[in-house]
Amino acid sequence: MSAAGRWGIPAVRGHGRFVAATGIDSIGTGLVTTFIIIYFVRTTSLSLVTIGGSLSLARLLALPVPLLVGPLIDRFGARRTAAAGNLLVAAGFTGYLAAGHPWQIVAMSFLVQAGQATYWTSSSPLVVLAAAPRDRTRWFGFVHALRNAGLGLGAAAGSLSLGFSGTAGLQAIMAGNAVSCVVAAVLLTRWHPEPGAAGPAATATAVPAGYGTVLRDGRYLLLIGVNVTFVFSALVVNVLLALYIDQGLHRGAWIAGVLLVLNTVQIVLTQTAITRRTERYRPTRVLIAASLVHVVSFVLFAALDVAPGWSVVAGLFLAMAVLTVGESLSAPPTDQLSVDLAPEHLRGRYLAVYQLSWTFGQVTAPLLFSLLFSRGPAVPLLALIAISLASVPLLLLLERTDRRVRAMNRSLVNETS
Missing domain, CATH: 1.20.1250.20 (MFS general substrate transporter like domains)
Structure with missing residues (x-):
């Protein structure tokens, strides 16, 4: 190798x-x-x-x-x-x-x-x-x-x-x-990955369909719901972190900038290695692990609200490092599932709906985090713990649903052959 x-x-x-x-x-x-x-x-x-x-x-x-x-x-x-x-x-x-x-x-x-x-x-x-x-x-x-x-x-x-x-x-x-x-x-x-790759995804024999097909696909809608939980976790860095550090922990807001740099550098240096270690496992299981890692990071962040003053800065760096591991675990398998669960001839429409999960998070997260923060600095983090934990049963359900759909498809193929 x-x-x-x-x-x-x-x-x-x-x-x-x-x-x-x-x-x-x-x-x-x-x-x-x-x-x-x-x-x-x-x-x-x-x-x-x-x-x-x-x-x-x-x-x-x-x-x-x-x-x-x-x-x-x-x-x-x-x-x-x-x-x-x-x-x-x-x-x-x-x-x-x-x-x-x-x-x-x-x-x-x-x-x-x-x-x-x-x-x-x-x-x-x-x-x-x-x-x-x-x-x-x-x-x-x-x-x-x-x-x-x-x-x-x-x-x-x-x-x-x-x-x-x-x-x-x-x-x-x-x-x-x-x-x-x-x-x-x-x-x-000018990029030609394979003969005919520049052409449309649909084939001449594909059955005409539209967004109604996407909205009737319960398995894919379940994936979108799962992704929303990861979107909220991903937006912590840009939306909540500086507010929590400045107004909640009463530390310099510049620390948020340093943590953002740490997040970027850690992803650049470790993302591919983490992906190599996890690619052998089912994407749903990797995402469950990512959700639990996110829970650990949010617990660490929330604990700093009552931690001794001398431990706050070091705790922020530790919590950010853990959060970044969760991001590195979650990004590849969510992207992989978004394409694997979409029919090839409708992949564009499926991914357009999937992209709306990011749009939903980006629109609602600032308001949601602000409202929760007004009730207490650690309240948004407690909500994120609950959201991340909620993704675990959703992922297990997605795994079972996917197995059932694949088994039905194999049966249909066997009956027609």
């Missing part, structure tokens, strides 16, 4: 363009996310409230986009759809250079949000194109690590640019980001 194989890194030969496009997209996302509000503060005369409201409105308008993207993936294939998403983002970033009125910010931000939603809805089918079925878990782990590395690098570059770049410098970075999105789109269109 090669050194890369021992570390859980899949064979990327023939897929360099896909890997490069993923890295470019992640760096660009991390870069712009860091300074997008500051960019408009420095390049327009609009108030901070107007800028924030315009960006929020654009995000709200883009919420249904994944449902529009699903049929496009089924018809045109993931590569073309993802490339189109990158071009939409490039158009939005280019428009940012001339945006000076609220409606312009809304319009260009909508293009960016729609393009990013298009790309992310297409991302799992892209991995399916690159990976043989037996290697999917490893590929999902590798892509998760790659994205975190790119997001971290982009965020660091964006933070540095705020300190050293004037208005012209920020505009140059925005223009460069638009160009990078075009490059990523070109790389995807």
Whole structure:
């Protein structure tokens, strides 16, 4: 076995363009996310409230986009759809250079949000194109690590640019980001993982169907419910952590930034190795382990509310390390199940609905965590413990349901043969 194989890194030969496009997209996302509000503060005369409201409105308008993207993936294939998403983002970033009125910010931000939603809805089918079925878990782990590395690098570059770049410098970075999105789109269109891979996922013999088929698939809806529990756990880092440290534990909010860096570095260094160790097990069992690891991390975080002062900072680092292990355990198998449980000719529609579990979490988590925090600093963490524990019986039910469906399908095949 090669050194890369021992570390859980899949064979990327023939897929360099896909890997490069993923890295470019992640760096660009991390870069712009860091300074997008500051960019408009420095390049327009609009108030901070107007800028924030315009960006929020654009995000709200883009919420249904994944449902529009699903049929496009089924018809045109993931590569073309993802490339189109990158071009939409490039158009939005280019428009940012001339945006000076609220409606312009809304319009260009909508293009960016729609393009990013298009790309992310297409991302799992892209991995399916690159990976043989037996290697999917490893590929999902590798892509998760790659994205975190790119997001971290982009965020660091964006933070540095705020300190050293004037208005012209920020505009140059925005223009460069638009160009990078075009490059990523070109790389995807020139990537040919296998003969015919650029074509649509549906076949000529596929039975026409739509979102009604997805909504009648109880097994897949159960998976979406399970994923919502992991979405809330994943959003702790970005939504709850700084608030808990600053207002709950009365420590410097800068610690949250350090913990975020720790989270990113730990994923980059350990994700593929963890995936290699766990890929032999059933995804549902790995997810049960991830849920229990999350429970341990939330218990540690919550205990700091009553812990001696001298132990708080060290406890935060320990709890974050444990939480990150849970994230590394959960990300590849959830992605794998999202594609494995979806019929090939409807995979785009299935994954579009699956993507809404992330949208639901991102919309509701800030409000939910804030309401719970108002009742006590540790209350959101206690709720997360309950949510993570609730995922265990759901996963066991999913496992039994999946076995039953597969057995029925085998019986039907035997009867018709």
